[in-house]
Amino acid sequence: MSVSSDLHLLTGVYAMNALPEDERAEFEEHLADCDSCAQEVAELQATSVGLNLATELAPPSHLRSQVLAKLATTPQSPLETTATVTVLASRSPKKWLMRASILTTAAAVLGAVVLGVQGVQDWNELDALRQSAAGYSQVSDLLNAPDAKLVSDSASAGGKGTVVVSPSRGKAVFLSSGLPQLPSDRTYQLWMVGPDGPRSAGLLRDEPVVAEGLADAQKLALTIEPSGGSSSPTLPLVLTVSLV
Amino acid sequence: MQDRDLTQRIMSRDATTSTEPGETAEDLLALVARGDEPAFGRLYDLAAGMVFGLVRRVLRNEAQSEEVFQEVMLEVWRTASRFDPSRGKATTWIMTMAHRRAVDRVRSAQAATNRDERVAAMTVDTPFDEVVEQVTDRIEQRKVRRCLSSLTDLQRESVLLAYYQGYSYPEVSTLLSVPLGTVKTRMRDGLIRLRDCLGVTA
Numbered sequence: 001m002s003v004s005s006d007l008h009l010l011t012g013v014y015a016m017n018a019l020p021e022d023e024r025a026e027f028e029e030h031l032a033d034c035d036s037c038a039q040e041v042a043e044l045q046a047t048s049v050g051l052n053l054a055t056e057l058a059p060p061s062h063l064r065s066q067v068l069a070k071l072a073t074t075p076q077s078p079l080e081t082t083a084t085v086t087v088l089a090s091r092s093p094k095k096w097l098m099r100a101s102i103l104t105t106a107a108a109v110l111g112a113v114v115l116g117v118q119g120v121q122d123w124n125e126l127d128a129l130r131q132s133a134a135g136y137s138q139v140s141d142l143l144n145a146p147d148a149k150l151v152s153d154s155a156s157a158g159g160k161g162t163v164v165v166s167p168s169r170g171k172a173v174f175l176s177s178g179l180p181q182l183p184s185d186r187t188y189q190l191w192m193v194g195p196d197g198p199r200s201a202g203l204l205r206d207e208p209v210v211a212e213g214l215a216d217a218q219k220l221a222l223t224i225e226p227s228g229g230s231s232s233p234t235l236p237l238v239l240t241v242s243l244v
Numbered sequence: 245m246q247d248r249d250l251t252q253r254i255m256s257r258d259a260t261t262s263t264e265p266g267e268t269a270e271d272l273l274a275l276v277a278r279g280d281e282p283a284f285g286r287l288y289d290l291a292a293g294m295v296f297g298l299v300r301r302v303l304r305n306e307a308q309s310e311e312v313f314q315e316v317m318l319e320v321w322r323t324a325s326r327f328d329p330s331r332g333k334a335t336t337w338i339m340t341m342a343h344r345r346a347v348d349r350v351r352s353a354q355a356a357t358n359r360d361e362r363v364a365a366m367t368v369d370t371p372f373d374e375v376v377e378q379v380t381d382r383i384e385q386r387k388v389r390r391c392l393s394s395l396t397d398l399q400r401e402s403v404l405l406a407y408y409q410g411y412s413y414p415e416v417s418t419l420l421s422v423p424l425g426t427v428k429t430r431m432r433d434g435l436i437r438l439r440d441c442l443g444v445t446a
Contacts (some may be wrong), residue, residue: 012432017340017347018406018413042332044432047439048407049339051388057297059313064288067317071281074318079277079325 008037015044145169155179155222155239163220163241170214172243176204179238182224189225191233192217193240203229218244269334277324284321292317294335295342302346302410312349316342343407350410391441399434402427 007030013019014027031037142148145166152162159179165172174190182188188204194217201211201220211220222239223230269290275283295316300309320338327337392400401420405411411419417427438444 009428009432012435013406013413013428015435016403016406016431017344018411018416018431020412020414038331042336043439043444044435045340046332046336047435047442047444048343049336050442050444051392051403051407051438056293057300058293059296060310063310063314064285064292067288067314068281068285070314070318071284071321074321076277076279076321077323077325 008034011037011040012044015041015048142166142169142171142173149243151241151243153239153241157238159239161220161222161239161241163243165214165243167214167243170212172201172211172214172220174201174209174211174220174241176222176239179204179222185227186224187227187229188238189223189229189233191221191223193219193221198233200229200231214243218242269338270329273320273324273327273334273337276321277327287320288317291320291335291338294339298339298342299346301408302343303349308349309346312345313342316345319345347410351412387442391438394441395434395437396430398422398426399430399437402430403434403438406431 007027010019010023010027014024014031017024019027031041142164145168147168148164148166150162150164152160154160157180160177162175162177163172176188179188190201190204190209190211191198192201192211192214194215196216198221199217202209203225204222211217219240219242221233221237221241223233223235223237225234267286269287272283272287272290276287292313296309296313299313299316300306303309303312316338319341323341327334392404395403398420402413402416405416405419406413413427413431414424416431417424420427422430
């Protein structure tokens, strides 16, 4: 009997958590590469759960408030999607922690921006640093809006855009990291895209870009334009970040 | 008397359910993944009876069961974002997590001592008797009982020892005095037969 068909026989044992620890890890590796095993495991796990209909039992009622009271101090795993959205409305301790971690993320992105201009040994560098500091205060100010969200998405050619947006203030701060370097006669330009077409939000050389007057803009989009910028975007879009 | 208390608590879940009309466990998990605490409260009401029933059954100790139950509910809160609806139902995901936690507790070092005694003293018809004792007249439960009865003795004992008592398959092999390979295949055959009998899809 081959190793893989032998492993395949373990679907039932695995579905009932009856594998010893070391074999469990080995089988989970196999499972990742075996669609038919994964399908069978899913069905047999559902079957095991069906068995349990026989034994429902209400827990002591005081446990409910105990568990709910722990939510505020129990951090959650982030949503694992390419575009992530985090709503920052509540003032609970958990949300506060989340807000702190988003500030850290924003700081890290800003750090990358600052590092990016370190080679420039003149006023430009100082200006850029000032801009970043100003951008940082814009970010932290915007995070105080009750409906502030952090949204990010990746560019197909590499790099990432991160946006802090507050619809109620009609304002967003855009930060990029890891975008491909452009020739000196080209620049990245950011656009607010809504039902009435794109409006420029500014050039990325002044990053972080603060987009004000979002109105009904649905997304921010990034394009590559001649160094002075354009009045309308040149396709293709390098990156889009949905704001809704 | 604790047993009477247990009996009264069996199946009392319907009285405490506060799910909004049409709201599924999948809907609730999606909200919980985004930090929605009221949604978690509703998911708790939906799942607590199933989770506690299973944990209590596997662990058999009230204090340990309450601890593990709380760990499971908080794990649901922590890891809700990892639930993938394309890979099965939300209740299956939660119950698989609950079962794994309960089984891990059974196998943990604290339990090791009296576990050896349990293995020695075990009579293999116990779990099935207890299942039969606890089933009520709900249709699904009659169906579960009927489907369990359709298994061979070895299939049924393997499944019940592993699922309800948290024994690993080498332990089941020792308990039933059958070779390891036989236990593997009987657990799988048994579950497949149950799957077909219960009409389960993933």
